[in-house]
Amino acid sequence: MPNIAVYIEQSGGAAKKVAWQMTAEARRLVDRTGGEVWAVVLGDAACAAEAGRQGAHRVFTAADDAFARYDAETWTRALAAFVATRRPDLLLVGATAVGKDFAPRLAARLDAACVSDCIGLDYDGGFRLRRPIFAGKCYAEVAVEAPVAVAGVRPNAFPLFAGGGVDAPVEAFDPGLGGFAPHAAVVETVTSAEKKIELTEAEVIVSGGRGLKEAANYQLIETLASTMGAAAGASRAIVDAGWVPHSHQVGQTGKTVSPKLYVAVGISGAIQHLAGMSSSKCIVAINKDPNAPIFKAADYGIAADLFEVVPALDAAIRTLD
Numbered sequence: 001m002p003n004i005a006v007y008i009e010q011s012g013g014a015a016k017k018v019a020w021q022m023t024a025e026a027r028r029l030v031d032r033t034g035g036e037v038w039a040v041v042l043g044d045a046a047c048a049a050e051a052g053r054q055g056a057h058r059v060f061t062a063a064d065d066a067f068a069r070y071d072a073e074t075w076t077r078a079l080a081a082f083v084a085t086r087r088p089d090l091l092l093v094g095a096t097a098v099g100k101d102f103a104p105r106l107a108a109r110l111d112a113a114c115v116s117d118c119i120g121l122d123y124d125g126g127f128r129l130r131r132p133i134f135a136g137k138c139y140a141e142v143a144v145e146a147p148v149a150v151a152g153v154r155p156n157a158f159p160l161f162a163g164g165g166v167d168a169p170v171e172a173f174d175p176g177l178g179g180f181a182p183h184a185a186v187v188e189t190v191t192s193a194e195k196k197i198e199l200t201e202a203e204v205i206v207s208g209g210r211g212l213k214e215a216a217n218y219q220l221i222e223t224l225a226s227t228m229g230a231a232a233g234a235s236r237a238i239v240d241a242g243w244v245p246h247s248h249q250v251g252q253t254g255k256t257v258s259p260k261l262y263v264a265v266g267i268s269g270a271i272q273h274l275a276g277m278s279s280s281k282c283i284v285a286i287n288k289d290p291n292a293p294i295f296k297a298a299d300y301g302i303a304a305d306l307f308e309v310v311p312a313l314d315a316a317i318r319t320l321d
């Protein structure tokens with residue numbers, strides 16, 4: 001009966017959505033196989049009370065001044081101490097900037113299997129994890145053979161828990177940081193001035209590409225995104241052209257997203273762009289070239305001029321309430 005630990009990453013005192021998505025998927029699995037889901041919270045434990053309602057059976061918290069600011073060595077040490085003492089069979093970590101940073105280091109420290117960017121989780125006597133490979137062209141099913149594994153999970157791969165969880169007992173653990181000083185320290189964290197919806201967390205994304213013709217026309221994307229309560233993304237072509245910051249870029253060298261709805265506007269659908277968004281639940285493409293590759297990935301396609309379609313779409317959505 002496997003026990004699955006879930007690292008609850010926080011931002012501004014609240015758990016990231018991916019943390020609860022992982023908790024929910026782990027719970028759905030252990031409800032079939034037996035075993036428990038353990039939420040692991042480092043630092044601010046305000047979100048610990050919610051873990052049970054999100055599907056966790058137990059919550060483990062560790063307090064230390066060192067958790068005030070993220071650094072890979074501290075997080076690795078603390079989570080390694082947790083795994084060594086509690087011995088979960090699998091530790092799930094969000095495939096966020098933070099999770100991607102420390103997960104391989106943690107796996108190496110534990111001599112554990114490391115599987116990144118997972119979008120599926122199963123168990124048949126050993127864990128089987130599903131992940132996209134070759135820039136999303138196909139999927140690999142990875143069988144874990146090591147006694148313990150660290151797996152990165154793509155945000156929005158799993159729905160939240162709908163099972164009506166209950167309060168879970170909270171227990172403190174020793175992160176083993178006594179006398180520990182990391183070799184490198186984060187001295188300052190600068191938050192983007194933009195108060196936009198974070199791409200990797202968004203349920204709806206509207207992205208624009210070179211079909212927009214010029215930087216000023218990105219406003220069309222921002223307006224439609226705002227009307228839809230969506231995040232605004234971009235292809236690399238317009239990031240390289242300096243129209244929008246790199247934080248908007250979706251793709252192989254940008255962000256990986258899995259929203260419920262991805263609207264690609266004036267984007268051709270290069271493999272490197274698809275690598276970042278092909279696991280979206282529903283893809284809508286607007287492109288004037290009916291042979292553009294994006295239409296092969298799309299669930300719905302509008303082969304027309306974006307300068308006509310986008311304002312019309314925006315106006316139509318505004319009439320809905």
Ligand SMILES: Cc1cc2nc3c(=O)[nH]c(=O)nc-3n(C[C@H](O)[C@H](O)[C@H](O)COP(=O)(O)OP(=O)(O)OC[C@H]3O[C@@H](n4cnc5c(N)ncnc54)[C@H](O)[C@@H]3O)c2cc1C
Binds near residue numbers: 234235254268269306
């Ligand atoms: C190593 C490497 C990494 C990369 N990483 C990324 C990445 O992370 N993300 C990424 O996006 N790209 C990445 N790229 C670049 C990628 O190969 C493409 O060049 C890029 O995605 C193209 O961007 P685009 O679709 O906006 O532009 P284009 O390919 O120029 O496509 C523009 C599209 O707009 C359409 N269009 C034009 N006018 C209109 C109109 N009026 N109405 C409707 N449609 C119109 C055209 O038909 C065309 O399909 C990478 C490339 C390499 C080599």
